[in-house]
Amino acid sequence: MATNTETSTGSAKGKATLELKNVNRTFGTEWAREEIIKDFTLTVNPGELTVIVGPSGCGKSTLVNLVAGFDKPDGGEILLNGQKITGPGHDRMVVFQETALIPWQTTRENVVFGPKLRGDRKTAEIEAEADRLLNKVGLAEFKEKYPIQLSGGMQRRAELARAMINHPLVMIMDEPFRGLDAMSRELMQEFFVRLFEENRRTNLFVTSEVEEAIFLADRLVILSNRPTSVREVIDIKLPRPRDFHMLSSPEAFEYKRQTMEILHEEAMKSFNRTDRAFKSAAE
Amino acid sequence: MSEADKTPNAPVERETKVDVRAPRKRSELEKAISSKSFWRGVVALIGFVLLWEVCSRMEQWTGVEVPWIGKVPPPTEVLAAWTEIFWFAGYWESWYLSTGRVFAGFIAAMVLGIPFGLCLAVNRYFHDIFFPPFEVLRPIPPLAWVPASIVFWPTTELSIAFVTFLGAFFTIVINVLGGAKSIDIRFLRAAQSMGATQWDLFRKIILPGTLPSIFTGAAVGMGITWEVVLAGEMISGGGQQGGGGLGFFIWSSYMGGTVAQVIVGMISIGIAGYLSSSLIRYIGSISMPWRRLF
Numbered sequence: 327m328a329t330n331t332e333t334s335t336g337s338a339k340g341k342a343t344l345e346l347k348n349v350n351r352t353f354g355t356e357w358a359r360e361e362i363i364k365d366f367t368l369t370v371n372p373g374e375l376t377v378i379v380g381p382s383g384c385g386k387s388t389l390v391n392l393v394a395g396f397d398k399p400d401g402g403e404i405l406l407n408g409q410k411i412t413g414p415g416h417d418r419m420v421v422f423q424e425t426a427l428i429p430w431q432t433t434r435e436n437v438v439f440g441p442k443l444r445g446d447r448k449t450a451e452i453e454a455e456a457d458r459l460l461n462k463v464g465l466a467e468f469k470e471k472y473p474i475q476l477s478g479g480m481q482r483r484a485e486l487a488r489a490m491i492n493h494p495l496v497m498i499m500d501e502p503f504r505g506l507d508a509m510s511r512e513l514m515q516e517f518f519v520r521l522f523e524e525n526r527r528t529n530l531f532v533t534s535e536v537e538e539a540i541f542l543a544d545r546l547v548i549l550s551n552r553p554t555s556v557r558e559v560i561d562i563k564l565p566r567p568r569d570f571h572m573l574s575s576p577e578a579f580e581y582k583r584q585t586m587e588i589l590h591e592e593a594m595k596s597f598n599r600t601d602r603a604f605k606s607a608a609e
Numbered sequence: 610m611s612e613a614d615k616t617p618n619a620p621v622e623r624e625t626k627v628d629v630r631a632p633r634k635r636s637e638l639e640k641a642i643s644s645k646s647f648w649r650g651v652v653a654l655i656g657f658v659l660l661w662e663v664c665s666r667m668e669q670w671t672g673v674e675v676p677w678i679g680k681v682p683p684p685t686e687v688l689a690a691w692t693e694i695f696w697f698a699g700y701w702e703s704w705y706l707s708t709g710r711v712f713a714g715f716i717a718a719m720v721l722g723i724p725f726g727l728c729l730a731v732n733r734y735f736h737d738i739f740f741p742p743f744e745v746l747r748p749i750p751p752l753a754w755v756p757a758s759i760v761f762w763p764t765t766e767l768s769i770a771f772v773t774f775l776g777a778f779f780t781i782v783i784n785v786l787g788g789a790k791s792i793d794i795r796f797l798r799a800a801q802s803m804g805a806t807q808w809d810l811f812r813k814i815i816l817p818g819t820l821p822s823i824f825t826g827a828a829v830g831m832g833i834t835w836e837v838v839l840a841g842e843m844i845s846g847g848g849q850q851g852g853g854g855l856g857f858f859i860w861s862s863y864m865g866g867t868v869a870q871v872i873v874g875m876i877s878i879g880i881a882g883y884l885s886s887s888l889i890r891y892i893g894s895i896s897m898p899w900r901r902l903f
Binding site for chain 1: 793796798799800801802804813814817818820897898899
């Protein structure tokens with residue numbers, strides 16, 4: 327295995343910092359207000375892969391929408407390199423759950439879509455980079471196929487290429503490998519971790535799978551129950567480049583135990599709450 | 610420079626190594642003829658015609674009248690009537706007139722209905738203002754518009770075309786609206802992230818995303834225009850000229866007492882409707898290559 331001397335903070339130069347400061351997001355009207363995200367503070371360090379893990383339905387997707395600029399916080403602010411985020415932009419690319427490739431565009435059309443829309447580069451340059459990226463994600467032969475003709479794993483790789491061609495400062499991954507079978511999922515995780523390790527682009531990765539989180543993360547952020555805030559941050563000190571054997575190491579096991587314990591506690595809180603509500607309703 | 614230069618190997622996916630190269634191109638006709646479902650259809654049609662022949666001739670052969678079908682002239686008689694009028698210009702003029710009216714109304718409905726439906730879908734103010742009156746007018750059957758339409762338009766021809774237009778318009782609008790509303794929001798968000806303007810979103814996402822619904826609406830709307838045009842022709846008495854369209858053809862055949870000719874008219878409409886919807890399906894499959902794959 328190649329040795330890599332980079333540590334998790336080693337190559338921060340020129341990379342973007344993403345800060346969330348006391349972010350609040352509330353849904354509903356006055357009399358039926360529900361706080362989804364409350365006092366959420368987190369710094370995604372430059373060049374790090376920060377993985378957010380939390381129980382399903384805790385507001386992870388809301389968080390992604392806020393960072394991507396699809397939604398606005400009710401309080402607090404989100405800063406990218408010190409600048410307030412006010413809307414969607416190609417400095418933050420989202421890879422969505424399942425797949426969000428545009429069905430009526432071929433794989434290649436999907437990849438060149440962003441830069442061609444903006445027209446900020448020459449067409450020949452865009453096409454050349456699209457070819458390189460498609461090659462890199464192993465889809466060179468499939469570039470004229472439509473998304474439905476690709477397998478689940480291929481669709482995810484096409485999405486990665488579509489995001490990367492926009493040269494984002496931050497990649498936001500919203501449970502990107504959800505819905506893949508176990509084997510494809512593992513392959514995608516390995517592929518993704520290698521992509522990350524080679525250029526260390528600041529990355530915010532959201533998942534509900536603890537093993538995936540530990541395998542990928544530099545820092546693991548465990549969310550609390552609703553209203554969602556940061557419950558715990560664990561630095562994952564597994565060496566890079568990562569491979570799957572590391573998941574059976576004692577350290578990985580300890581990270582997993584710790585994470586599961588906290589997640590369990592948080593899950594119990596919501597369970598007890600519904601249980602109480604159920605009892606009081608029954609009385 | 611770019612991240613694409615350094616290459617980690619893409620994961621090998623053995624389970625997805627399906628050969629997706631296109632097989633030898635075969636013409637649509639060749640495909641149809643070699644398919645089992647085509648031949649099932651042929652056999653069913655022949656069987657149906659045979660059964661009809663036998664049932665209508667039963668009284669002649671055995672003295673026992675088969676209820677209902679016994680009153681209908683057999684296919685051979687219909688065919689005889691058909692070959693007879695096949696050489697009359699009036700018959701073909703009926704085709705021409707009805708088709709013209711159908712397409713006039715239908716094209717007008719598409720031209721006005723698609724932008725109207727899209728506007729309803731993308732603009733809240735437009736929706737708030739125009740949707741309520743639209744929903745009040747929609748349940749009114751097109752035929753209920755006939756008297757109003759005759760008063761409203763200067764010529765019979767325009768009145769019929771207007772009623773035809775109404776038949777297709779509401780269906781097309783409702784389909785376009787539903788289709789545009791059901792576009793996955795992630796496509797819009799992804800495009801927005803990449804810097805799409807409102808116009809880009811409309812052109813690149815909403816319009817192509819609505820195409821399947823546009824064609825569904827068009828196919829249904831086309832069926833309705835045929836229904837409406839015939840009823841319109843029957844009511845209006847076919848205008849001043851000799852041939853008043855297929856609807857008038859049926860009506861005058863009924864008045865003239867030749868039932869076989871009525872059936873010729875009915876089958877003609879069936880064929881006309883089938884041809885029109887095939888045309889729409891064909892245009893649909895050309896304009897939506899991503900849907901032609903299965």
